[in-house]
Amino acid sequence: MTEDEPLDAEDYASVHRATALLSAYYHLHTMTLNACMEAWAEFVAEVEEGVEAMWAWEFDNDTRHRDALHSAWPILTERVRALRQPELDALDARFRAATAPIKPLGMSASEMAAQPRWWRWRYPLRVTGDPADELPPTWSPPPLHVD
Numbered sequence: 001m002t003e004d005e006p007l008d009a010e011d012y013a014s015v016h017r018a019t020a021l022l023s024a025y026y027h028l029h030t031m032t033l034n035a036c037m038e039a040w041a042e043f044v045a046e047v048e049e050g051v052e053a054m055w056a057w058e059f060d061n062d063t064r065h066r067d068a069l070h071s072a073w074p075i076l077t078e079r080v081r082a083l084r085q086p087e088l089d090a091l092d093a094r095f096r097a098a099t100a101p102i103k104p105l106g107m108s109a110s111e112m113a114a115q116p117r118w119w120r121w122r123y124p125l126r127v128t129g130d131p132a133d134e135l136p137p138t139w140s141p142p143p144l145h146v147d
Contacts, residue, residue, distance in 0.1 A: 098125055
């Protein structure tokens with residue numbers, strides 16, 4: 001199959017199965033592959049601009065969109081993955097550029113980077129809000145405070 005050929009029934013069935021799995025992550029409503037990719041893109045943009053310091057302790061929870069994509073990706077056909085992989089790779093590259101590895105917790109930096117859910121081992125380089133708000137100790141050195 002080439003990139004110009006339309007998706008077939010197997011491709012659409014895989015997207016449907018992925019939607020069911022993604023929806024389980026979000027409990028109350030249907031979450032499509034497109035919507036989950038958009039949610040990851042919006043979160044990446046927020047991280048690039050600066051995470052609100054008062055919500056720093058929620059940062060790990062906010063990576064759930066990438067967790068959901070990680071779980072859904074193997075369900076998709078090779079063709080669907082190939083079509084969407086460049087978009088996901090670009091978002092992941094932006095996230096890596098806007099974050100740094102957390103201070104190791106019993107793991108080396110290379111071990112953390114090799115984890116299947118590598119985004120869980122990173123913190124934002126920029127924060128906004130009250131400079132007095134406490135940040136997680138694993139965010140070391142502290143992110144740049146911007147307003």
